[in-house]
Amino acid sequence: MMRWGPEPLPNGGTRFRLWAPDAEGVTLELDGIDEVAMTRGEDGWYALDRAEGPGTRYRFRVGDQAVPDPASRVQSGGVHGWSVVPETAFEWQHSSWRGHAFHELVILECHAGTLGGFAGVMDRLPAIAATGITAIELMPVGAFGGTRGWGYDGVLPYAVQEDYGSPADLRRLVDAAHGLGISVFLDVVYNHFGPDGNYLGAYAADFFDAAVHTPWGGAVAVERAPVARFFVDNALMWLRDYRIDGLRFDAVHAIRNPGFLDAMAAEIRAALPDRPVHLVLENEENDAARLRDDAFDAQWNDDFHNVMHVLLTGESNAYYADFADRPAERLARCLAEGFIYQGEGSANHDGAVRGTPSAHLAPTRFVAFLQNHDQVGNRALGERLLSLTDTAKLRAATALLLLCPQIPLLFMGEEEGSATPFLFFTDFHDELADAVREGRRKEFAKFDAFADPQARERIPDPNATSTFAASIPQPGQDAAEWRVFYTELLTLRRDRIVPQLGGAQSVGAQALGEAAVVARWRLGDGTTLGLAIDLADEPATLPGGADPIFTCGDRFVAWIEA
Structure with missing residues (x-):
């Protein structure tokens, strides 16, 4: 072949x-x-x-x-x-690294460009490790048009973006992370190519299937052997040549071919049997079948984020409308069963049903988060939760995220109380720059705050260098307090919860009002982990064990009981 x-x-x-x-x-x-x-x-x-x-x-x-x-x-x-033509030799310093089991992971999502390239990320690794974070996840590093961007408009997915560093620099970053006990994930995009520098259609039109629509045009034609090979070999390159520990597959629902996903995962597993390799999906369809065996470890759980965002901010625009009704009940279902939408109609999807039953899946099959590049950066002004909610509520939500059995994911800067926005930025020019700028503003016209055309002028121009510069994360004024807070929670997770996550199962969750929930899980040693949270403006008395292991004012309590 x-x-x-x-x-x-x-x-x-x-x-x-x-x-x-x-x-x-x-x-x-x-x-x-x-x-x-x-x-x-x-x-x-x-x-x-x-x-x-x-x-x-x-x-x-x-x-x-x-x-x-x-x-x-x-x-x-x-x-x-x-x-x-690349150099292939590299002298690895930590070649004995075998990685973490998936249930041990606490993941920090990073954008290499805003952190100073691969070398800048590497400089931050000791502080990341000291906090108790056990993995970093790099947003896509494949080459894209221009010198700055999120990476999801890549066109040469085998080449690292020159502005981030060389292939050797990326290998040094991975090697240094392994030396500190940190796994490295990479976000890969196999559902489309960006608009600047994609020449494939000029000489290989069969790479795409014009009859299968995606938001970016015709779907990639992964049913054709050369196209499937392009993406499978790309995944294997990152895992073999760069010793990446895991991949997060972006928006696989837009690939429109679950069979390809399963075949790709099977080939990856067969090719790398001697070390843990973690494969995580982003899948808007909430397809539990993709998580039924060991092909994929987990899925990003947007449902967790969306319902928590409603509870923390009260926002109900756009896709948040699907979570605004009875949010405490929805959070209870999320904690007990994983997905909230398991076959129900979704207003955000024109009433179409979304999702399949997921209660049979282990909680570690879901990656939970309060913030990530999408949920911060796809806001018109890129605000983080610190700018949108009460600090006491955010601390309680963070405690829930870091102590619940789902795998927690953080967004860079979150662990040090950063209030820096993360904006949508690109480096396009001429007509393409105009189209991206106007398309961005048109996208937010449906939001009340930007219904007025003059209000939309406040949305930063994605192509301005100032938009990129404004997105470089800076520690918050109370960064030291946030680091202590995260470190305490992650130490507790590591010592009291992670060793018992194997075989953990939900034993139910209930809403206690409009904004309060209590949830319990039977852990691997037979004890029960209980978490209770109240995000109401006036919190009530929470239930809890006689000997809580962590409290966060009157808004959160965690306990373990026999």
Whole structure:
């Protein structure tokens, strides 16, 4: 089976390949060295063996257009520039690392660009480890158009974004994290490509299926072998070559092919049997079937975030409308059963049913969060919860997040009380920049606060450098207090809860009013973990055991009883 990207040959040379079924011919251009026609083989693959090795700059010419290798491992000059044959050697310092079991994880989501690239993230690792966080999750690092962006508009998913650092810099970050006992996750995007620098459609139209609609156009045609291979090999590259511990697959509902997901997971598991590799889904469809066995470890639980956001802020616009009615009852269902929507109609989805039953799943099959890049950054002004709710309520919600058996995920800066917004930023130009700017403002026209066109002018321009600069997280004024708070909770989770999470099962949860819930789980040693939270403006007396293990004023209590 043909594979994507440059392949090192035993003699030190390189085999170059490109799938271009629509092209009548493809030429390999080697910068300053040679231009030579490639040989067409079966199924639209072109290939050529050359003596040139690592460091060689190359690209392909299809007709009149010069294009980078879509599976380029290194770019020089951005996504429109030259691809580079990569160096593969790296001296790992912590090659004995075997990672964490999934139930041991507390994950911190990070955007490498706002933290100073791979080196900047690496500098923060000791403080992250000291807090008790056991994993970081990098937002996508595949190459995208421009010098700044979230990464979800990537077009060369095998190449690291030049502005973040080199492949060796990413390996150094992973190696340093492992040396501190921190697992590394990577967010990968296999459902679409960005608008700037995606040349695939020009010579491989069959890469996409125009008949299957997604928000970004035709779906990727993963039912075709070369397309499936492109994404599966990308996943394996991160896990093998960079020793990444886990992948988070972005918006898999837009791939429109659950069979591909299962096959990909099975191949990854078979290829890497000797160490823990964690595979996590983002899936708007709340498809419990994808979590029925060991193919995928868990799913991001947007339901937890959405109902907690309603309880903390009172907001009920857009998708929050699905959670505004009886929010305490909905939170109780979330804590006891995982998904809130398990086949009910959703107003945000035009009444269509969403989700499947999930009560049979272990609580560790769900990744819970109060904030992440989507839920902060997709707000018009990028506000964090510290700007939207009472601090006492937020502390109680944080205690619930960090002590409940679902796997907690934090957003960078959260652990140090950052009030810095996280805005939507890009680096597009000309008409594309105009379209993104106006599309962003149009998106928020349905919100009461931005119904007036003049109000929408307050929404930061995604392409302005100031929008990116404003998103660089800064510690809050009471950062030290927040660090102590998180460290205390995570120490308690590590010592009292994590060792007993194997086999943990819900024994029920109940609403205690409009904004209060009590939930219990039977832990692996037969004891019961109880958590109670009250987010009402005037909290009532909470139930609890005789000997609580943690309290947060009169808004939260946790206990363990025989």
